[in-house]
Amino acid sequence: MFFTYAVRNPVRKIRFTDRTIDNLAEGSYGDAMLPAFCLRVGKRRKTFYTIRTGRVTTIGHYPVMSLADARSRARIILEGKYAPKRSITFDAAYAIYKDTHLKGYRPYTLYQTIRLIDRYCGKLKSKALDTIATQDVTNLYKGTAPSEANHLFGVLRTFFAWCEKHDHMPSNPISKLSKPYRETARDRLLTNDEIKAIWQSSEGLGEYGAIVRMLILSGQRKGQFGAFSQDYVKKDTVEWPGSAMKNGEKHVIPLTDDMRADIRRIPAYFISWGKPAGRLKEISGVDDFTLHDFRRYVSSTMRHLKVPIDVTEALLAHTAGSRSPIQRIYDRYDRLPEIREALKKYHRYLRSEVLEKRRVAA
Structure with a gap:
């Protein structure tokens, strides 16, 4: 071709x-x-x-x-004996990409990939791939938030690499570029007062508020609730399949009484992150935080409560640290009693020391 x-x-x-x-x-x-x-x-x-x-x-x-x-x-x-063909359009390649390459993506990653391309790449949809220049792509993420720009860049670099690999275009226009913004590891540790303000402010924010409280209660990742099936909820556990997890491994945590009300409010796909996030920061008065910061708060509080580090790692689905792959497999169920006791201890602390005896389950 x-x-x-x-x-x-x-x-x-x-x-x-x-x-x-x-x-x-x-x-x-x-x-x-x-x-x-x-x-x-x-x-x-x-x-x-x-x-x-x-x-x-x-x-x-x-x-x-x-x-x-x-x-x-x-x-x-x-010699002019062959009339070369033009490459296919961005939209045509994207349709093939969704039907083939994206099939293996985790639900939340799939949702984010489609969201970013659909939201920002309208100007490229009708363009032939071989006419797309580097500046056409970099213009797409100008003016967007640094995190959003970096995620869009990563999604498009992967897409164009796939197009080049399958001979849909001669070269990847952004293969030699770096992320638009430098990323640094966050070390933000939310205080108890900030957690209290965020929790109380989340109570009027519907499904988004339920996700916020579930993240504070469980220490799980945003993506685990961004694309969530109620089939994951069992009698007294929540069980994510490997396809829904960042590390690709099945993950099981206890379902405590404090979590039952909010987890039933989690939708299959949550798409409106930006507006309620801004509203939550406005109401709570806490503006320098991300949803991922709740994991750091849970981990730090568990340490304060003298919970063994390996129990905390099992709860948070950390693949690095003190546990081997074999240990993690056994931890799915063998550690559940210890994780359940740790969560109960943590939830009691939330009620008595952070939320001032308010009911944790909204």
């Missing part, structure tokens, strides 16, 4: 042989034996192409395609 796009970079003329191609540095080169037959050497692959009437036609990749075969195909194109 051949693709055409506008010529961009000048080429250096050399005589193509297998030996010279194997030792070329990154850059673009023209074959001294066949004018307009060229090779682009990137970090991961070497691509044969031709330049004809100001247009570049991608032929194939070395060494999957031999030099002799590439030169033969180049002659056909340059």
Whole structure:
């Protein structure tokens, strides 16, 4: 399959042989034996192409395609015996991508990927992939929040890499770029007063408020409740399948009395994060926090309550730390009594020391 796009970079003329191609540095080169037959050497692959009437036609990749075969195909194109096809549009490639590559994604990751592309990539939908330039992509996340911009960048870099791999476009336009914003590890530890203000302010925020309280009560990840099935809720446990977990492993936690009311309010997919998050910060007066900070609060409080670190790790589904993979498998059920006691101890602390004897289950 051949693709055409506008010529961009000048080429250096050399005589193509297998030996010279194997030792070329990154850059673009023209074959001294066949004018307009060229090779682009990137970090991961070497691509044969031709330049004809100001247009570049991608032929194939070395060494999957031999030099002799590439030169033969180049002659056909340059003699005008083959009319190269344009690449498919962004929207057409995206449809294939959803039906194939995204099938293996975890529910929340799948939801976020589709949300980001659908929300920000409208201007690219009708464009042929081989006409999309780097600036077309970087313009999409200008003016967005740093976290949102970084997530959009990651989603699009993966999508364009898939397009390049499946020969839907000649190259990934953002393969050489870094994330728009530098990410630093957060060390924000919420205080008891801040947790109290957030909890009380969440009570009028419907499903979002229920998710907030479940995160405070359980220390789980936002994504575990962003795409949630009530089938995960058993008689006295909550059981996430590996497909719903960041580490790909099944995760089981006790279902305590304090959690029962709110967990039944969690929808299958929660999509409106931004507006209620802003409302929660406005009402509570606590503006410098993320939902992930609740995990750090739970972990720190468990340590304050003298809960063994391995019990806390089992609750939080930490894959790093003191437990081996085999231990984690046994921990799913063998540690449940210890985790249940730890959660009860933590919930009692929340009621007596943080929420001032308010009922934890709203």
